[in-house]
Amino acid sequence: MKKWLVVLLVLITLIISACSDEEGSPNDEEQNLEETIEGNSNKDEQEDEEKENDTSAEEERDSEEASGGFETQTEDQLDLTIGDTGRFDTDLTTFEITLDDAMIQQEVDEKVSEIGGYIILDITVKNTGETTQPVEDLLYGFEVTIALDMTGYQDYAESFASIDEMTGDLKPGEEVSGQYITEVYEAEEYYFRLRSGITASGSSNEVIWTIPDKEVR
Missing domain, CATH: 2.60.40.1240 (Immunoglobulin-like)
Known part of the structure; x- marks a missing residue:
């Protein structure tokens, strides 16, 4: 009888442990998902910033090319x-x-x-x-x-x-x-x-x- 009680306790302990692991899995997956979303968001912001900088630089180059970069040195x-x-x-x-x-x-x-x-x-x-x-x-x-x-x-x-x-x-x-x-x-x-x-x-x-x-x- 004692042996069955011991086996039963062991089974109960294993079941509780398994349930605990299953309950933790969604949290881990949710955390990983949030980290992925945040990482992608930061990456998108960085890419947008780089594009904006590239556009500004291109506009500046176009402006310089349009004027030829010339500046008169003689007074009116x-x-x-x-x-x-x-x-x-x-x-x-x-x-x-x-x-x-x-x-x-x-x-x-x-x-x-x-x-x-x-x-x-x-x-x-x-x-x-x-x-x-x-x-x-x-x-x-x-x-x-x-x-x-x-x-x-x-x-x-x-x-x-x-x-x-x-x-x-x-x-x-x-x-x-x-x-x-x-x-x-x-x-x-x-x-x-x-x-x-x-x-x-x-x-x-x-x-x-x-x-x-x-x-x-």
């Missing part, structure tokens, strides 16, 4: 007049333009202006950069306007046989003199400048010549 010159020299520091090169003289005519080469008249500028262009540049590239984007908040008209020199058009390459240190011609409406003042869209983009410093009407008639 906004109050030049006839006889003054403007110094340009652009993302292409550096150069100077001197406005030697200016005049307005109603007719050039038997062509009568349909608006206020033709303004003819005598200018000298000097390549102060380190590479040879076509003078046409240096003059690209220049205009004459009657108001600084308005666009103007660009050079028509190639359309007039009597106008001394500037063409060809300028080596470093070389300069060439010639004429710039375009049409303008009648106004009290005229402005010769590099188009505002170019200077506003940071591709060049800003240089403006003011030409009073009374000095060109």
Whole structure:
């Protein structure tokens, strides 16, 4: 009888132990599941952060590429007049333009202006950069306007046989003199400048010549 009691106690002990192990298993599985979920969440957050950093870095690179990483080292010159020299520091090169003289005519080469008249500028262009540049590239984007908040008209020199058009390459240190011609409406003042869209983009410093009407008639 005692032997059966001992066997029964042993069986009861084993059953209780087994039940205890089974009750602990779900808790362990739940804990492991929570750790897995937390780990995946942290991993996702880390990946999102890395993507955000990569995106910011890419946007910064795009911005630098768009501007070319260029920053002009020459101050703006906004109050030049006839006889003054403007110094340009652009993302292409550096150069100077001197406005030697200016005049307005109603007719050039038997062509009568349909608006206020033709303004003819005598200018000298000097390549102060380190590479040879076509003078046409240096003059690209220049205009004459009657108001600084308005666009103007660009050079028509190639359309007039009597106008001394500037063409060809300028080596470093070389300069060439010639004429710039375009049409303008009648106004009290005229402005010769590099188009505002170019200077506003940071591709060049800003240089403006003011030409009073009374000095060109």
